[in-house]
Amino acid sequence: MIKVENLSILYRVNGREFLGLKNFSGEFMEGEIGVIFGPSGSGKTSLLLSIGTLLRPAEGRVLYDGVDVYSLLEKKVRELRKNLGISFQEPTFVNVLSVWENIELGLYASGRLNEEFKKRARELAETLGIAQILNKKPNEISGGEARRAAIVRALAHDPRTILLDEPTAYLDAGSAEKLIEILREERERGKILILTTHDPVLEKVADRRFTLQYGMPVGTET
Numbered sequence: 759m760i761k762v763e764n765l766s767i768l769y770r771v772n773g774r775e776f777l778g779l780k781n782f783s784g785e786f787m788e789g790e791i792g793v794i795f796g797p798s799g800s801g802k803t804s805l806l807l808s809i810g811t812l813l814r815p816a817e818g819r820v821l822y823d824g825v826d827v828y829s830l831l832e833k834k835v836r837e838l839r840k841n842l843g844i845s846f847q848e849p850t851f852v853n854v855l856s857v858w859e860n861i862e863l864g865l866y867a868s869g870r871l872n873e874e875f876k877k878r879a880r881e882l883a884e885t886l887g888i889a890q891i892l893n894k895k896p897n898e899i900s901g902g903e904a905r906r907a908a909i910v911r912a913l914a915h916d917p918r919t920i921l922l923d924e925p926t927a928y929l930d931a932g933s934a935e936k937l938i939e940i941l942r943e944e945r946e947r948g949k950i951l952i953l954t955t956h957d958p959v960l961e962k963v964a965d966r967r968f969t970l971q972y973g974m975p976v977g978t979e980t
């Protein structure tokens with residue numbers, strides 16, 4: 759279980775402070791899809807980064823099975839990250855490698871670069887309709903293909919926790935449906951899934967809904 763307690767995030771730019779998120783609390787359980795809704799700039803990405811061990815909050819805690827990730831030693835955090843799958847709004851790839859090699863790099867980082875997980879990655883790529891672009895370089899694919907490749911990379915090592923930032927943005931309706939099928943399967947397999955979105959299509963898969971408005975939580979519904 760992931761528990762977020764009174765999380766506030768501040769950004770400091772040229773000596774000025776900007777509020778990314780104010781006082782968010784919520785719980786995310788195994789076998790559930792938690793969806794964080796909210797308009798642009800409301801703090802969804804900030805919250806997801808912080809849950810993903812990548813952005814230290816100004817206040818509050820992120821607890822994985824009761825352990826505050828921001829109190830852990832770097833070595834322990836690296837271990838924990840092997841069981842996290844994250845895809846960002848603007849995916850980044852190593853441009854000199856092919857899309858497939860980028861996916862393999864993700865498997866390598868989690869210690870799972872073997873036939874079993876490569877097969878899983880290939881199947882995910884086929885389901886999401888990007889099998890034919892895997893040998894291309896990241897700068898030779900479309901924005902929607904890049905999104906789907908980033909999602910394959912996030913899921914390939916079969917992580918326990920899956921964090922996807924705006925996963926359906928720029929996807930056509932067919933690809934979004936395929937993705938939803940995958941998310942449902944992962945839920946069945948007991949994963950903790952946390953998505954951010956403003957896409958109403960994800961309403962139907964949400965077991966828990968959180969709504970942010972200008973950095974503030976305005977509603978939680980299970």
Ligand SMILES: Nc1ncnc2c1ncn2[C@@H]1O[C@H](COP(=O)(O)OP(=O)(O)OP(=O)(O)O)[C@@H](O)[C@H]1O
Nearest residue numbers: 769771776777778797798799800801802803804805
């Ligand atoms: N690196 C940064 N430096 C300063 N302020 C930032 C930074 N990143 C985000 N912010 C601010 O924090 C607030 C929340 O941003 P965040 O990206 O978390 O929102 P979001 O809900 O994910 O938006 P979107 O849907 O447009 O991606 C915004 O006011 C934004 O301007």
